[in-house]
Amino acid sequence: MKIAIIGTGYVGLVTGVCLSEIGHEVTCIDINPEKIEQLKKGISPIYEPGLEELMEKNREAGRLDFTTNYIIGLKDKEAVYIAVGTPQSEDGAADLTYVFNAARSIGQNITRDVVVVTKSTVPIGTNAKVRQLVMANLQDNVCAEVVSNPEFLREGSAIEDSFNGDRIVIGSDHKGAGDIVAEINEPFGIPILRTSLHSAEMIKYAANAFLATKISFINEIANLSERTNANIEEVARGIGMDTRIGNKFLNAGIGYGGSCFPKDTQALVKISEERDYDFHLLKSVISVNENQKTALVRKAKERFGTLHGKKIALLGLAFKPETDDMREAASISVARELIEEGAEVIGYDPIATENAKKVLPEEVQYVDQIEEAIKQAEVVFILTEWKEIVEKTLIFSNLFMEKPIVFDGRNCYSNEDLANLEIEYISMGRDQVTNVQERRVAAAI
Template sequence: MNIAVVGTGYVGLVTGVSLSEIGHQVTCIDIDADKIEKMKKGISPIYEPGLSELMAKNIEEKRLFFTTKHEEGFSTADVIYIAVGTPENEDGSANLTYVEVVALKISELVTKNTIVVIKSTVPVGTNDLIQELINNHKRTDVTIEVVSNPEFLKEGSAIYDSFHGDRIVIGARSEQAAHIIEEINKPFGVPVYKTDIRSAEMIKYAANAFLATKISFINEIANICERVNADVEEVAKGIGMDQRIGNKFLKAGIGYGGSCFPKDTKALLKIAGYVEYDFELLKGVVTVNKNQQELLLQKLKNRFDSLQGKRIAVLGLAFKPNTDDMREAASIVITEELVKQGAQVVAYDPISMENAKKLLVSSIIYVNSVEEAIQNADVALILTEWDEIKYMNLDLFKTMKTPIVFDGRNCFELDSLKDSMIEYHSIGRPVITREMTNALI
């Protein structure tokens, strides 16, 4: 089938490439000419494992195309996916400007019956709004039906998720439109759940809010564990064995970040507010996460009288591993405060340093390896659980001026630190001091 995808951000590009991989003719549209030229050469503007390889393959096999011209993409399209950004407004609501602009373009240019699929994360009622907008502005007597098909991709495993997802949600007014979108996605081999449009819109927000709730919950349990001398890793394993709870999203740390959870939880709070419902639980989730991002700073302040002049190595900057995404990353808040406190910050991330330089304070020193970052450092902070950090040789910490580690992602088993002479602070677990040799519980 001929498909146009408007927007080549994270969702749009992964969607377009994945659809081309299962055999569809896909034209990706973006107004950024430089970005389009790079993508025509198979150069991905984002880091995502496996994405560049699939781009190059499908460009070569002439199933994947890129253009800045909407009319070029729309002229042969049977289905148009809207995958533009819905950034957060100052009040936490979703900004639908880009979605509406694309809808008006569709109204202006589409000259045959077409299905419009909204892939962007949008508030409940948006599909109805876009349907009305298109109907009121279309220039020809054609049928354009809007369908909700929210994405459930995880950054760092988005290509894998496309082919191994838990479900594909389709919200449509007509069975025919739902069937067409189901057929488009059939080669993925992922279960399809068809429902009404507003329920499909809500499913996306409810799913992300629930996962964010699990993260904030285990972080609250971690904070209690520290006070009662329990180990949150053991607690998480124990409760995760209960099939009603499950073991995913129970990793204690310094909170969630990225483009979805922070934005979507706040947007859902606004949706609740519009219907005069006070979503107290979700308010707590957001507050807990904000506090959790500052937890390592509090631990540092409790450990040291002053950070003035201390050389602090920051290991990991992206909000999670296997992505270069810095949106809502804990490193933004933490490094800014460290610099304010007079520390010298030396940072390393295997992928996201170029993006980090655009967001973090200018005085940060960037280096090319973990080894270089921790050399002669007074303290090391772990903010992203990259594999090269999780599996590093712990003896490297002995090259620090003082081997003191604050691990915001619980990368290391406590037993592995036995006899290491490393002072180790983690989340929801007992502190390991250099004097402890055989006292681990």
């Protein structure tokens, strides 16, 4: 099928590449000429494992192209996907400017009947407005129907999710339009759920809000576990074995970040307020998460009394591994608070450094090697569970730090992992490891 994708951000580019991989002819449209030139050269504007390789494969096969020209991009297309950003407004609502601009451009440039497929995360009722805008801007005697097809991609594993997702949601009040989108997605071999437009819009927000709730809940249990001598990993394992709960999103840490959970939870609260409904639970989820981001700073202040003059290395700056995305990353809150406390901050991330420089305080110093960050530091904060951090317990030996003191916001190691190291290790919801003191006492005896 001939398909156009409007927007070459995270969702748009991954969607376009994966649709071309299952045999569709895809043209991706973006108003940014520099981005389009890079894409034509096979260079992705985002870091996502496997994306550039798949992009180049389908470009060479003639199934994937890029343009800034709507006339060219929409010519003869049977389906047009809207995959532009819906950033958070100051009041927490989703900013639909780009979505509505895309709808107008579709109406002005299509010359045949099309199905407009909304991939962008939009508030309930938006798709009806999209159709109105498309139809109001038509230049030819054609028609457009709108389908909501929300994405459920995880940054860092988006390609895997595209081909092995749990479900594909197709929301439409027009059966024929829904049938076309079902046909487009059939080669993925993933179960398809057909719903109304409003239900599909709600499913996206509800799914992200529920997952955010699980994260905030387990973090609250972790905080309580520290005060009751329970081990959060044992607790999480015990409740996760209950099939009614499940074991995913039960990893205690320093909260969620990224482009979806923070924005979508705030947007759902705003949607609720507009319908005169007070979403108490979700407000608490958001509050808990904001507080959790700086939990390591509070732990360090309890340990040292003051952080003024301390050299502190932040290992991992992106909001999660396998991405360069800094949106709502915990490192932003942590770095700001440490700078305010008078600490010297050294930042390291294998991928996200350039993006980090745009949002972290200018006082942060950056290094290219994890060992270099640790050597310069008196204290280490682990903020992102990159594989190279998880697999390198020995970097915390006194070969690199005179007195290793590590605050782990992602529970990367077990006590057994650190048994042979002289280290102070403070993690989330677990007993503190103080091998340094234990060994010194044993030696004295």
